[in-house]
Amino acid sequence: MISQQAHDVAALVRAVLGTDLIGAYLHGSAVLGGLRPRSDVDVLAVSRRSATPEQRHRLVDGLLDISGRRARRGPDRPVELIVVVLADVRPWRYPPTCDFLYGEWLRDRYERGELPQPAPSPDLAPLLTMALAGDTPLFGPPPADLLDPVPPADLRHAIVAGIPGLLADLADDTRNVVLTFARIWVTLATGEIRSKDAAADWAMAHLAAEHQPVLAHAKAIYVGQVAESWDDDLFARVRPAVDQVLVEIDRLTPGGRGWE
Numbered sequence: 001m002i003s004q005q006a007h008d009v010a011a012l013v014r015a016v017l018g019t020d021l022i023g024a025y026l027h028g029s030a031v032l033g034g035l036r037p038r039s040d041v042d043v044l045a046v047s048r049r050s051a052t053p054e055q056r057h058r059l060v061d062g063l064l065d066i067s068g069r070r071a072r073r074g075p076d077r078p079v080e081l082i083v084v085v086l087a088d089v090r091p092w093r094y095p096p097t098c099d100f101l102y103g104e105w106l107r108d109r110y111e112r113g114e115l116p117q118p119a120p121s122p123d124l125a126p127l128l129t130m131a132l133a134g135d136t137p138l139f140g141p142p143p144a145d146l147l148d149p150v151p152p153a154d155l156r157h158a159i160v161a162g163i164p165g166l167l168a169d170l171a172d173d174t175r176n177v178v179l180t181f182a183r184i185w186v187t188l189a190t191g192e193i194r195s196k197d198a199a200a201d202w203a204m205a206h207l208a209a210e211h212q213p214v215l216a217h218a219k220a221i222y223v224g225q226v227a228e229s230w231d232d233d234l235f236a237r238v239r240p241a242v243d244q245v246l247v248e249i250d251r252l253t254p255g256g257r258g259w260e
Contacts, residue, residue: 031134
């Protein structure tokens with residue numbers, strides 16, 4: 001079932017981009033087993049041309065109204081909206097360009113008046129893969145009518161490219177980073193992109209018992225079973241568990257340590 005918030009995001013994009021909007025699609029948790037209590041609403045929009053400064057301002061302003069606990073209309077799920085220009089992603093090439101990105105982690109910048117600008121984005125490789133597999137249009141034709149499949153080699157390259165940034169965020173965004181590392185591992189091992197809780201289950205089945213509690217706690221936070229907190233003993237075990245996952249990621253990365 002598509003949430004009303006997802007429909008609201010699609011309606012905003014249609015109102016701002018008008019006839020330049022070709023399609024809008026769900027991806028992320030919504031198409032990987034369903035939204036969890038801490039899931040974002042993830043939307044990919046495909047446009048005929050790059051957004052104008054005025055359109056960027058209107059998109060940001062509308063998203064500030066409806067996204068996250070600080071939403072102007074009242075608290076709701078965080079929204080991540082990505083807009084790509086069709087000619088930038090079809091035919092496929094790596095890295096693709098993201099024309100517009102809104103996420104709650106950028107909210108303070110946007111409230112100060114900054115506007116998202118086009119930039120190369122390796123993260124689009126798994127995102128487009130999820131949108132294609134999820135096949136959930138909010139507007140427009142099926143995603144396969146617009147988007148080329150991402151070659152497996154580019155998908156692998158893209159998911160390890162973000163590892164340095166994830167490591168830098170480990171202390172401040174522990175739950176999300178731990179689960180993202182599990183997702184990277186399972187994708188490299190199986191070729192599938194799984195939900196964060198499913199990735200945690202897979203990783204726990206392949207990790208030594210001493211590291212499993214870290215994944216289990218991160219998953220419990222994600223699905224809403226426990227509060228988002230880490231006691232000192234468990235937090236001290238986070239980096240050793242992540243290091244072991246990195247050993248496995250390294251083993252599956254051609255040439256080794258492709259993220260360095």
